[in-house]
Amino acid sequence: MSLLRNPWLSLIARLVVGGVYVYAAVDKIIHPDEFAKIVHNYHILPGSLINVFALILPWLELICGIALIVGTRNLGASTILAGLTAVFIVAVGINMARGVNIACGCFSTSSQARRLGTMLLIEDAALLLLALHVLMRGPGRCALDRSKE
Amino acid sequence: MKKAISQILLLGSISVVLGLGRNAVAPGGIPWVGSWPTVSVDADSVVPPPSAQKDDPPLLTFAEAQAKYQDPSVIFLDAREPEDYNAGHIARALLLPFEEFDTYWPTVEEKIPKDREIVTYCSGAGCESSLFLARHLRQLGYTKVAIFYGGWLKWQNEKMPIDSVQATAQPVK
Numbered sequence: 001m002s003l004l005r006n007p008w009l010s011l012i013a014r015l016v017v018g019g020v021y022v023y024a025a026v027d028k029i030i031h032p033d034e035f036a037k038i039v040h041n042y043h044i045l046p047g048s049l050i051n052v053f054a055l056i057l058p059w060l061e062l063i064c065g066i067a068l069i070v071g072t073r074n075l076g077a078s079t080i081l082a083g084l085t086a087v088f089i090v091a092v093g094i095n096m097a098r099g100v101n102i103a104c105g106c107f108s109t110s111s112q113a114r115r116l117g118t119m120l121l122i123e124d125a126a127l128l129l130l131a132l133h134v135l136m137r138g139p140g141r142c143a144l145d146r147s148k149e
Numbered sequence: 150m151k152k153a154i155s156q157i158l159l160l161g162s163i164s165v166v167l168g169l170g171r172n173a174v175a176p177g178g179i180p181w182v183g184s185w186p187t188v189s190v191d192a193d194s195v196v197p198p199p200s201a202q203k204d205d206p207p208l209l210t211f212a213e214a215q216a217k218y219q220d221p222s223v224i225f226l227d228a229r230e231p232e233d234y235n236a237g238h239i240a241r242a243l244l245l246p247f248e249e250f251d252t253y254w255p256t257v258e259e260k261i262p263k264d265r266e267i268v269t270y271c272s273g274a275g276c277e278s279s280l281f282l283a284r285h286l287r288q289l290g291y292t293k294v295a296i297f298y299g300g301w302l303k304w305q306n307e308k309m310p311i312d313s314v315q316a317t318a319q320p321v322k
Contacts, residue, residue: 040183059165063164077160080161
């Protein structure tokens with residue numbers, strides 16, 4: 001259990017989650033129209049919310065990702081990213097259950113990009129655990145906000 | 150708890166401002182509310198895939214696909230991955246995964262005369278490999294190609310004839 005309390009582990013978890021989300025955000029920010037199509041393909045959101053969602057979500061990923069990497073607003077950023085990861089798991093799960101084979105839109109907006117699959121769910125679950133770790137244990141080493149949260 | 154909420158509001162507000170702000174000034178911006186058709190996956194309306202264009206092969210409703218299926222000379226092509234096909238497909242459909250077209254094409258080419266009617270399909274609403282396959286076949290000189298966009302999902306939901314493969318089908322090398 002002492003390993004779980006190790007502040008270096010918190011740092012690593014923070015960098016991994018932050019890094020993954022910053023990387024995930026970039027292509028979606030560059031191609032909002034393509035990302036909106038992918039959001040539409042999930043058939044979960046009503047049509048009127050798709051574009052606004054596609055415009056804001058990537059920035060939320062980017063801002064929270066950066067916040068985690070530099071170690072500021074740790075509580076808020078890790079809560080948001082853990083929540084988003086949980087939402088993605090549900091959205092992917094729903095579409096896998098429907099048997100629909102769509103592009104995941106995780107890191108790339110290309111329609112030829114990666115499809116939904118079990119491996120994706122496993123990776124998302126791992127990401128969720130890391131985000132929850134940061135949420136529970138705080139930012140650990142090398143954080144900009146030095147106060148314990 | 151208060152701290153968490155205030156941080157979430159802060160991070161959320163920054164994202165909203167930057168997201169909508171960048172969209173307003175950057176080239177390639179999109180309207181806040183797009184013209185997306187709101188459909189359920191089970192609806193029998195044909196919603197074109199996002200990358201569909203005007204001159205693409207026609208999209209069939211379920212009723213149209215069903216009518217074509219009554220004619221045994223019409224060939225149904227499954228554009229999904231082999232694992233999906235093996236797990237279950239439209240009865241008598243042939244496997245031709247778009248992603249592995251060159252590998253599988255020799256196994257089906259001789260079964261499809263150029264003037265034969267062809268219907269392609271993939272998993273269902275949102276998938277595009279049926280569209281890509283149909284376009285490709287047209288380039289190869291097939292003129293009567295159509296796409297059943299409801300795909301495997303709709304076919305199953307309508308309890309239409311299906312089939313599966315126990316052993317993995319291997320392409321002819």
